[in-house]
Every structure is written in C-alpha cells, then in structure tokens.
Amino acid sequence: MSARISWWLGTLALGALALCAQELPPALPSSTFGGSVDVRVVNVEAVVTDAKGERVRGLSANDLVLEVDGQAVPIEYFSEMDGGRAASPPPAPATAEAAPPPAPSQALVGxxxxxxxxxxxxxxxxxxxxxxxxxxxxxxxxxxxxxxxxxxxxxxxxxxxxxxxxxxxxxxxxxxxxxxxxxxxKAMAERREKIEDDIFVREALAASDPDGGDNNSFAGARGFDGVLSAPVGQGMPAxxxxxxxxxxxxxxxxxxxxxxxxxxxxxxxxxxxxxxxxxxxxxxxxxxxxxxxxxxxxxxxxxxxxxNDASLNYSVxxxxxxxxxxxxxxxxxxxxxxxxxxxxxxxxxxxxxxxxxxxxTGSYYWLGFTPKWKGDDRYHTVRVKARRKGLTVRSKRGVFDFSHATQAAMAAQGILLVGGDAQTKRLVIEVEPQSRQAKTFEAAVTVAIPLADLTPVEQGGKWQVEATLSTASMDKTGSFSDLTEVPIHLTLPEKPAPDAVARYHVKMKLRRIQQRLMVTVRDPLGGAAVWGETEIAP
CATH class of the missing domain: 3.40.50.410 (von Willebrand factor, type A domain)
Structure with missing residues (x-):
C-alpha cells in the first residue's frame, strides 16, 4: 500500500519562507540536471524507405515536408546521417542570432x-x-x-x-x-487464473443458453455478451x-x-x-x-x-x-x-x-525546427512526409509540450525512483514529529533551499525568486506516493547573497511506517534542480 502524503498547505504565508546564511558549495550550472529540456529546438529523426523497404539516401530538405499540428513548417536544420556521420552539412541559420544546428556537420554522432x-x-x-x-x-x-x-x-x-x-x-x-x-x-499465474475464470463463465453461459445454441453462442444470455470480450488486463488490478x-x-x-x-x-x-x-x-x-x-x-x-485444453468438453x-x-x-x-x-x-x-x-539508428535524416509553444502540456502532432510518390517515412508521431510543473514532477520522480547526482544533493530536510495517532502522525518539515541555485529576477526595484518544490515518499515495501508540487514565490529587497538560504516550513500528515521522504526544488528559468532526502522511522 502506498505511503500517501497529505499536505496542509494553502497559500504561502509570510513566515513560511525565511532567509538565513549557510556554508554551501558553489552554485550549479543549469545543465547539470538530467530532467531539463531544451525547448528551443525539436529534433525529429526520420527513416525513408521505398516500396521494397530499402532505405532511400541522398534526399535534401526540399524532398521532405515537416508538418506540425497539420500545418507545414520550415525545416530549419537538416542533415542526412550515415554511419554516425553527417553525410550532408546542415544549412546555415537564417540569422546570426539563430540557434546552432542540433546536428554536427562532420563529427561522429554517437x-x-x-x-x-x-x-x-x-x-x-x-x-x-x-x-x-x-x-x-x-x-x-x-x-x-x-x-x-x-x-x-x-x-x-x-x-x-x-x-x-x-x-x-x-x-x-x-x-x-x-x-x-x-x-x-507471478504474472503468468494471474493470467492462468483469468483464463480459468473465463472458461467457467463460458461453460456457465453455454449451459444456461435457453436458445439451445452451441457452446460459443451467448444469444440467450443477455447482459453477458461482453464478459469474454473485455480487454485482457481488465479486472486484474494487481x-x-x-x-x-x-x-x-x-x-x-x-x-x-x-x-x-x-x-x-x-x-x-x-x-x-x-x-x-x-x-x-x-x-x-x-x-x-x-x-x-x-x-x-x-x-x-x-x-x-x-x-484449447484437454479438460474442456468443446473446442474454441x-x-x-x-x-x-x-x-x-x-x-x-x-x-x-x-x-x-x-x-x-x-x-x-x-x-x-x-x-x-x-x-x-545508423542512417536516417535529422530534421530540426523551433516551435513557438507555451509549455501548456499540449500534445502536438508531428509528421514527416516525402514529396516523391512511393516513399514511406517513419518518425516520431508527436511531441508533448510539457509545462514547467510537469517537468518538475518528472524530474522529482526520476530522483525518487533512480536517485540523483551527489553534486545536486543540496537540500537539507529536517523532520520533527509532533503528534501521533494509531496509523498516522503529524510532523513539522523544514526544507533549506540554497538560493544560489535559483534565478533571481529584478522587478520594480525588488528581486523575485520562483521555484517549484516537489515531494514524494517511498515506503519500505517499495510503494511510492503521488508527487505533490508546490509553487514557491519569494520577494526580496535586494539580490540574494551567494550563501543565502530560504527555509520552507510545512506541516505534513504521514502514515506511521518507515519511509523515505524526497524533496526537489526546480528553477523554472535556468532549468537546474537540487534535491534532498531523509529517512523517517516513526
């Protein structure tokens, strides 16, 4: 059974965040965290084959059409990859400010x-x-x-x-x-049990068929027509x-x-x-x-x-x-x-x-485009088509435009289930149990967040800091809770010092079971994230 976390949060009160100084390692660059996604360029790898299924080589960007949400868009970057090397150099960016091509021109691509x-x-x-x-x-x-x-x-x-x-x-x-x-x-045993249940239902329906149909006819057993046509996994919650x-x-x-x-x-x-x-x-x-x-x-x-089993008195x-x-x-x-x-x-x-x-993955066409998306968790279809008749293109079918909150949740889940880099383990978590009941207990949780890993923005003579705090827990059986995300907004009179720390306070209601509490804090601007964890044994 999952170790659920019940947050008592509401709006962020004036005392929920406090600043203090603490000795910390140098700030981390945004590229150190694996969950960050570069939203400027979307790459599409496409394989083009002819009617015989053979790879078609030597095409140019003009031979292909890139459609996003059903509308043709410019192919801003293009390379034919062969044996891990670009067989044709990508075109130069349209402007000097444009992002560099995502595919190298001649270097080997591993x-x-x-x-x-x-x-x-x-x-x-x-x-x-x-x-x-x-x-x-x-x-x-x-x-x-x-x-x-x-x-x-x-x-x-x-x-x-x-x-x-x-x-x-x-x-x-x-x-x-x-x-x-x-x-x-174990899965096989559950499958066998499901099959035996289906056989029992089949025989019962056949025996009670008032129309006298064969064993596979259920015309007379109204209400049971869909019993045996349900999806394979339906009714198997485990x-x-x-x-x-x-x-x-x-x-x-x-x-x-x-x-x-x-x-x-x-x-x-x-x-x-x-x-x-x-x-x-x-x-x-x-x-x-x-x-x-x-x-x-x-x-x-x-x-x-x-x-068909020998124990059956009919064939299927x-x-x-x-x-x-x-x-x-x-x-x-x-x-x-x-x-x-x-x-x-x-x-x-x-x-x-x-x-x-x-x-x-040895030979393909590498296309790139720069979308104007909003990070709103929308799915955008992507299609690559060949202008020449008789050619077939295989590529990804779409891209999900994850919001910052979704990215933070996925990043937190990655750290919870896989573990994070020791270099990014910079959050200090303190848990103080307060009151206990039969199956749950309340705890005051404090998370020390180094502000050097967040991006402050000056607005109206003050400095604004925003972040997404995500939490989850895993109990001793390996069951984990749903992720909870909390937006954090902090207004400071001056730019935070390199050693400044914000302390986030919250009361939590937890199950009385040994578990590991994990917290991540993600910078929505720089993309970096820091994390921490602590063992709880009430």
Whole structure:
C-alpha cells in the first residue's frame, strides 16, 4: 500500500519562507540536471524507405515536408546521417542570432542506448536468453557509442551501469542482471487464473443458453455478451498497478540519467504487458526527451496459454497461434515504437535486438525546427512526409509540450525512483514529529533551499525568486506516493547573497511506517534542480 502524503498547505504565508546564511558549495550550472529540456529546438529523426523497404539516401530538405499540428513548417536544420556521420552539412541559420544546428556537420554522432530491464513482467529464463544475446553483441558498439543499463523489480530503479562505452563494464552489468529475481511467473499465474475464470463463465453461459445454441453462442444470455470480450488486463488490478509502475520507472530512468549528446534510443526488455494503452504516457515522455523506443519481447512466441485444453468438453475457435495476452502485449509494444519512430522487436527477433537497433539508428535524416509553444502540456502532432510518390517515412508521431510543473514532477520522480547526482544533493530536510495517532502522525518539515541555485529576477526595484518544490515518499515495501508540487514565490529587497538560504516550513500528515521522504526544488528559468532526502522511522 502506498505511503500517501497529505499536505496542509494553502497559500504561502509570510513566515513560511525565511532567509538565513549557510556554508554551501558553489552554485550549479543549469545543465547539470538530467530532467531539463531544451525547448528551443525539436529534433525529429526520420527513416525513408521505398516500396521494397530499402532505405532511400541522398534526399535534401526540399524532398521532405515537416508538418506540425497539420500545418507545414520550415525545416530549419537538416542533415542526412550515415554511419554516425553527417553525410550532408546542415544549412546555415537564417540569422546570426539563430540557434546552432542540433546536428554536427562532420563529427561522429554517437548513440546513447538506455537499456531498461522489466523484471516485473519477465520470466527469468526468457529474460536471461535475451540478455545473453545482448552481451554477445556488445562488440557492435562503436567507439563513440554509450550505453546505460537499469533494471526494475517494483521499488526503486537499480542502475546496473551508468553511461559508458566500456564493453567489459557493460558485460558485468548484464551478468548481474541475469542474477536478479523476476516476477514474470507471478504474472503468468494471474493470467492462468483469468483464463480459468473465463472458461467457467463460458461453460456457465453455454449451459444456461435457453436458445439451445452451441457452446460459443451467448444469444440467450443477455447482459453477458461482453464478459469474454473485455480487454485482457481488465479486472486484474494487481497487474494494472504493476504496469503503471513499469511506465513510471522507465520515465524516471530517462529523466534521471543524463545521456551524452547524440542519437537516443530506449531498449525495453519485457515479457509483455496486459494493456496496450499503458504505453502511451511512456511514449509521449520518450518523444519529448528525444528517445526512440525499441521494445524487446523477451518471451518469444507465447505457448504457455493454450487456448484449447484437454479438460474442456468443446473446442474454441481461434485463428491465431499466439494467445490473446500476447496479441494485446505485442500491440502495445508496436504502439510504443510507432509513436516514437522506433520498431518493436518481437518473438525470436529479440536474439538480435542490439544488431537491429544499431542498423536502424545508423542512417536516417535529422530534421530540426523551433516551435513557438507555451509549455501548456499540449500534445502536438508531428509528421514527416516525402514529396516523391512511393516513399514511406517513419518518425516520431508527436511531441508533448510539457509545462514547467510537469517537468518538475518528472524530474522529482526520476530522483525518487533512480536517485540523483551527489553534486545536486543540496537540500537539507529536517523532520520533527509532533503528534501521533494509531496509523498516522503529524510532523513539522523544514526544507533549506540554497538560493544560489535559483534565478533571481529584478522587478520594480525588488528581486523575485520562483521555484517549484516537489515531494514524494517511498515506503519500505517499495510503494511510492503521488508527487505533490508546490509553487514557491519569494520577494526580496535586494539580490540574494551567494550563501543565502530560504527555509520552507510545512506541516505534513504521514502514515506511521518507515519511509523515505524526497524533496526537489526546480528553477523554472535556468532549468537546474537540487534535491534532498531523509529517512523517517516513526
């Protein structure tokens, strides 16, 4: 059960923030935090193929049309990438003040490959076979490529390897991954239980059919027509909860691990999920953070859920060799890949997953445009089309224009689930329990915020400082609370000194259980964020 946080906040009172001096390290540059997003230029990687599925090379920006929200927009930056190098230099900016091209003209562009291992829905032996193949193919990495490996079992995201091109270190991380526990068998047991329930309903409906229809006809059982046509994961709250955790963990990993420059790709190794719709939030976040997603189906062809069983007194017509679960799961993987411009690696293709990703990210067209968006959490469709008939373009399908509050929430979740950089751990959190009840207790929480990490703005002879404070907690079972965001506004008579600290005071109502409280403070102007955490054992 999640450790919920109940805030007693209201408006920020005059004494809720107090200034004081404290010895602190130098201020951090805004680029040190992984969750910051450059909103000036949006990059779109596009793969163009002909009618035979062969890559088409040698196109120029004039051969393609870039549409945003259904309207054609100028392609401000363009490069054809081949083997990690720009085959054609991008055009010069229209004005001297324009931002530099996002793609280098001749320098090698490495890949940043984030490997996410879903231990919640993977069966150990199936997962390990795919990780064996991944370790075998590490030799395909080029000197300019980098890889990071993380795994998720339901609590925090475990970073098995940070960004590195060291094949020996990556191999060691994959060996450690193969020793981890997995919960795929639990998901399989729940699937079997659901199938048995469906069989029971089917037999009951058939036996009570007053029209005398066959065992698959439910014309006479009004009100039950949709029982067996419900989505695979419907009515399985435990599975749905774990699916949401996987999505949150993958988003957190992308936010917390700042990749090197270059082409970003996310490889998700999983046994599949019961709901295809779960992939949409993950895909939207990946697109905004510049990741192309390649889901890898570790189970191969699913033979564990046999449709026709010897114990049945009838046969069930099904024109597929795969189970309904696998069809739903693979559709979700296809959807996740399609939204981000990637490819789903299904069935036995996972044994060559890295090779397929390396090939797919080796040659493409790199387009860039500067949107005039407002940071209002709107989704903007993006389409790249070829002017020449017979050509097909594969690219991301849209970009979510995250607001500062959403970015702060994602950044906080990244720190909560993955952990933050020690350099940015600059918040001091004090918790003083006050009153206790049977299952909850009240606590006075004070957060010391170094103002050197925020951007002061002079207005009307005074200095304004704004920030977003986000909080969440995780209990000893790995369950975490919803994120809570609080806007902070501070007016100062003069520019804050380098060692100035604002103390934020708040009363909180917490469950009486051991938990870890995490707080982040994000600068909406500079994009930097600092964080802190403390253990609470009431």
């Amino acid at each position: 890949r940043s490959l984030l490997v996410f291992i879903d231990d919640l829905f993977s069966i150990g032996k199936q997962r390990d076979r795919m990780l064996d193949a991944l370790e075998r193919d590490l030799k395909l990495l080029q000197p300019e490529d980098r890889m990071a490996i993380v795994a998720f079992f339901g609590g925090r995201v475990d970073v098995l390897s940070g960004w590195t091109g060291d094949r020996a270190a990556l191999a060691a991380a994959l060996q450690a991954a193969r020793k981890r526990p997995s919960r795929g068998n 599975l749905e909860s774990r699916v949401n955790k996987v999505s949150q963990a993958a988003i957190a990993a992308m936010n917390a691990l700042t990749p090197p420059t270059g082409r970003r790709a996310l490889l998700i190794y999983s046994g599949g999920w019961p709901s295809a719709g779960f992939s949409v939030p993950l895909a939207l976040a990946a697109s905004r953070l510049g990741y192309t997603v390649y889901p890898v189906d570790v189970q191969g062809i699913d033979t564990t859920m046999v449709v 017509a099904d024109g597929y060799i795969s189970s309904p679960w696998q069809r739903e799961s693979q559709y979700g993987m296809e959807l996740l890949a399609r939204i981000t411009g990637g490819k789903a690696i299904l069935n036995t293709a996972g044994r060559d997953a890295l090779g397929r990703v390396m090939e797919d």
